[in-house]
Amino acid sequence: MARPAACLFDLDGLLLDTEPLHGQAWQQAARAFGLELDGTRLLELRGRRRMDCAEQVQQWLAEAALVVPTTAALLAVRQPIAERLLPAARPIPGAPELLARCQALGIPMALVTSSSRQAVAVKTAGHPWLAGISERVFGDDADLKAGKPAPDPFRLAARRLHLPAEHCWAFEDSLAGARSALAAGCRVHVLLPDSQKLADRMVAALPAGCLLVKELGGIDLSTDD
Ligand SMILES: [Mg+2]
Numbered sequence: 001m002a003r004p005a006a007c008l009f010d011l012d013g014l015l016l017d018t019e020p021l022h023g024q025a026w027q028q029a030a031r032a033f034g035l036e037l038d039g040t041r042l043l044e045l046r047g048r049r050r051m052d053c054a055e056q057v058q059q060w061l062a063e064a065a066l067v068v069p070t071t072a073a074l075l076a077v078r079q080p081i082a083e084r085l086l087p088a089a090r091p092i093p094g095a096p097e098l099l100a101r102c103q104a105l106g107i108p109m110a111l112v113t114s115s116s117r118q119a120v121a122v123k124t125a126g127h128p129w130l131a132g133i134s135e136r137v138f139g140d141d142a143d144l145k146a147g148k149p150a151p152d153p154f155r156l157a158a159r160r161l162h163l164p165a166e167h168c169w170a171f172e173d174s175l176a177g178a179r180s181a182l183a184a185g186c187r188v189h190v191l192l193p194d195s196q197k198l199a200d201r202m203v204a205a206l207p208a209g210c211l212l213v214k215e216l217g218g219i220d221l222s223t224d225d
Contacts (some may be wrong), residue, residue, distance in 0.1 A: 003222050005167035007102050008157050008181070009133065011113040013173040014191055015095045016123055019046050021085040022053075029078035030057050034066045043198065046174070049114055049139070049147065050075070086123045092191070094216030096129040101221060103132050110135035110157040112170070112181075114147050135160050149176040154184035171216075175202070178210050189213045 012018045023042040030037045037045075041060065045053045054071045061068045069077075102109050110133065113120060117138045124130045137157045139147055146152045151165075158165035170181030173191045181188045190210045192199040203212065213219060 003105065004107055004169035004187070005163045006108040006110060006158070006161050006169070007221075008110045008112045008154055008168050008170045008186060009099075010170075010172045010174070010177050011111055011115060011120065011123070013046070013092070014171055014177075015092055015099075015130065016089045016127065017092050018086055018089040018123060021089055022046070022082065024085055025078050025082035026053060026057060028081050029074060030061070032077045033061055033069055033074070035061050035064055054078075083122055086119075087126055089123055091127065091129070092216060094218075098216045098219060099129060099132055105221060107221065108135070108161050108163070109133045110137065110161055112137045112153045112157045112177075114139040114153070114176075116140040148174075149179035149183070151180055151183035151185075154181045154186055158184070158186075171213075171219075175205055178206055182207055182209055187211070189219065191216060 009015055012022070023045065026045055027037045027042060035057070037057075037060070045056060051071065054074050057074060058068050058071070099109065111120075111130075113136070115123070115138065117140060120136070120138060135157065137144065137153050137160070141153075141156065143156055144152055154168070154170055155165055158168050161168070165185040168186050170184070170186035170188045171191065172178045172181055172188060173193075178188055178190050188210045190202070190206060191213045192202055
């Protein structure tokens with residue numbers, strides 16, 4: 001297997017360890033409306049878009065017979081908490097090194113994220129090692145018709161790099177992201193969660209054809225392993 005023509009990276013949960021912080025923000029927001037979210041429910045929110053998470057929390061509030069705030073009212077509580085926590089997100093182990101290896105090998109890179117341009121700015125401000133990824137597809141990208149799990153984000157990234165998606169390697173940690181990259185035709189690497197239980201659940205739900213990765217440091221960019 002030749003080297004990847006390009007590496008297309010997801011952000012949340014793949015390069016930056018933001019998922020626990022997103023969880024904390026939802027937990028504190030739900031608490032403000034009288035609902036305590038346990039670990040299982042927080043895991044259910046992972047990897048999903050902000051509006052989808054809001055809808056889920058509203059559903060849980062309704063099920064608990066609590067007053068259900070509007071989406072705007074819920075996000076008015078949640079967003080400031082998230083914006084305070086997210087700049088403290090740490091790199092996923094091995095991520096800075098993987099980007100450095102791409103750069104050293106001259107492999108083009110793109111960020112393919114569902115997060116908005118503004119949210120990415122907040123999250124990446126303290127991470128100069130991410131500056132090397134100059135091509136970026138955001139969730140609110142004007143050229144994007146549909147978000148993950150549709151193939152559009154990865155197709156758009158490949159097009160902007162002037163490369164066929166089939167020659168690009170995608171790196172994802174979520175089901176929606178893996179489906180998106182696979183549908184776009186990329187060779188898809190999926191970083192599995194640390195928890196064996198979650199990893200088993202993820203593997204069972206992943207579409208066939210994904211390459212499973214336990215740690216980013218183990219990725220070989222030059223051979224088919
Ligand atoms: Mg992700």
